[in-house]
Amino acid sequence: MTIRWKYLIIAAILLPIIGFAFAWSGLMSVKASTGHWAVTDWVLHWMMRNSIATASLSRTPPPLDDPNLVAGAAGHFETGCAICHGSPAQLRPPSVMAMLPPPPDLKEVxxxxxxxxxxxxxxxxxxxTGMPAWPVQTRDDEVWSMVAFLRKLPDMNAQAYVKASGLHGLGTAGEVSPLPITCESCHAESRLNDESFIPRLVGQSEAYLLQALKDYHAGRRPSGFMQLAVATLPQDVLPDLVHYYATQQALPRTVTAFDxxxxxxxxxxxQRGRSADKIPACLSCHDRTQANPAYPKLSGQNGAYLRRQLELFRQGLRGGGTAQHLMTSAAKNLNDADIAALSAFFGHRR
Ligand code: HEC
Ligand code: HEC
Ligand code: HEC
Structure with missing residues (x-):
């Protein structure tokens, strides 16, 4: 027995030394050009599947069948994911297919x-593998939107995809727009409805819009969609962009059904707030005639967007500019029924 223990101890000391010597010798190949052996590839994917299956056990998906979830996610997919995975509108550069492992065509997997x-x-x-994490780790709602889109992807032809992402099809009518095509692909009024998760920008103050773009850029306001959209914009174009949206005439809108x-x-x-729960009157700050330009306009904003922002404020996750703490404390004690009621009110108030 004592002799066996001795062997075990010697092996425990020697194995790491041999492993280290092998790594140091440079004999272990890191070449991607030859691919993995079939068995290595199988083991790696088996581990990946097990890890993802275990990690996802405790997660319950929210309802994902709302078609409005797809809009922002499809646009984000085209600019943030298609470079590696391809899309119905975009072939991948050959260099991507030489990655190890190569990113799969998601329609199939x-x-x-x-x-x-x-x-x-x-x-x-x-x-x-090169598969990056979502740029913002603090909120899950955007990731769920992406999942809703991925579910739809296998059944989308190029035409349906272009329509969902809003990209590629724009500008073909010869319109001259001062905007990077990507802003309109998501924010064009004609693409939005009362239940969109993407906000209307038209009619907001320039000061508020500019602040929001700077907050996204600096990561003070977490959003994977907007972070990607502003990441490569030169800072000096921001004032022109916000001027365009702030001064644009709103399209005529029909009133949709509401409770x-x-x-x-x-x-x-x-109008009154609820003092028992320390909820202030929203209209004491928002949508007044001489309102502080740092307080965004809420009337006519899309209901689903308002709901999400209020939920984020309530959880302390919304972020924003130097005045955002006012809003975080205003939203702290809202319950779900309050949020539904406030979104219905502001969403349908013209
Ligand atoms: C830099 C390239 C790259 C980018 C950008 C990228 N991916 Fe991936 N993705 C990969 C690679 C590589 C894999 C792993 C393939 C493997 O080994 O199975 C992968 C795997 C996946 C898988 C699992 C598929 C499977 O069966 O392996 C999904 C789903 C996915 N990516 C979705 C996305 C989405 C959505 C985005 C955009 C938010 C994105 N990817 C951006 C490279 C990329
Ligand atoms: C892929 C879709 C997408 C693209 C492209 C996009 N946006 Fe957005 N934008 C969104 C979403 C979704 C939100 C809400 C994010 C959040 O929860 O904070 C948003 C929020 C905003 C806001 C904050 C509005 C508010 O009321 O607080 C501004 C300002 C904005 N976007 C401007 C732009 C500009 C300018 C561009 C072009 C450079 C652009 N966006 C491109 C989807 C997009
Ligand atoms: C003391 C002033 C104040 C009060 C009261 C207030 N807000 Fe706000 N609200 C703000 C400020 C400031 C912001 C902008 C935060 C930022 O982005 O920096 C904001 C932002 C918002 C936004 C995000 C809008 C967008 O376009 O992203 C919503 C929604 C909102 N408030 C709803 C409400 C509701 C509902 C109430 C009443 C329960 C309320 N607010 C009360 C100051 C206030």
């Missing part, structure tokens, strides 16, 4: 994963 597993992959990325009781409950809270 998405059906193999559950929603919770896709969430895990998109949010955290995949180590040792009058919910609207009334929202109106009461917005």
């Amino acid at each position: 998405v059906p193999e994963w559950s929603d919770a597993q896709l969430f895990e992959i998109v949010k955290y990325g995949v180590r040792f 009058p009781q919910l609207f009334e409950a929202g109106a009461r809270l917005a």
